[in-house]
Amino acid sequence: MSTRPHAKHLRTGRYSESGQIYMLSAVTQHREPVFADWQVGRLVVHQFRQAQIEGLADSLAWVVMPDHFHWLLELKQSTLPALMLATKSRSARAINARLGRSGRFWQKGFHDRAIRREEDLQAVARYIIANPLRAGIVRRVHDYPLWDAIWV
Template sequence: MPDLPHANRLRGGRYSQSGQIYLLTAVTHHRDPVFANWRVGRLMVDQFRQAQTEECAESLAWVVMPDHFHWLVELKNSTLPALMLATKSCSARAVNASLKRSGPLWQRGFHDRAIRREDDLQAVARYIVANPLRAGLVRRVHDYPLWDSKWL
């Protein structure tokens, strides 16, 4: 996802609904594989847990890939922009401090897809956690350290 000047207009009509399930994706700045180091990836996982602790969203499944994440959530006491702003800004501060670096961690914006009730949530979760397999990072899902799912 390149940083396009018009990209923010693409999501001008974004709608957030409490109780709705969304698949969220964010990509690192210049697709920098900062999360290839699993210890740095755990800092991202901490932000997913923080969102759940603060009752902003319930995490249903997630995977942190070297240069992006996919996060299946049920939105609670937040909006999509507020949830992603908090998640991306807090993770950027934590990662930058850990790596003793500065500057942007994330590309601007994020992708979201509302999951219709008739969609098979377990199939979506399996698709998410199988990302490392499809990317050729591991031979078995359980060999990859940065994923979780409510169902698996």
């Protein structure tokens, strides 16, 4: 049995719709906590901003945890696989260069969840940015350097 039995099924039924809001997550290879160094985490944040500059997606909220990220966005001129390929490959190159290493940085695949229109987006954003609190990393979300939301 695979150590990640669900990984090959992450693409099953995946549909990308422009204007749809999604919550996306990706995990570092071997869950390595490289983003415990917040300056390394800023390299991922730069790719979230780059996606917006390129018109691929509008970021609504995000948090970069020590070994993964969650990104709430409205998809624009891209598909989910293309957006995540660009984000993960560009950030991997930048991070590997900064750390003086090479090779795979992210686990294969990503998780996505389409957000229904009736869901409270601010509640979803609060859930995302409260990850450092739930993980016990900080006592107040404002003490954590790797998050943002358009409502703040």
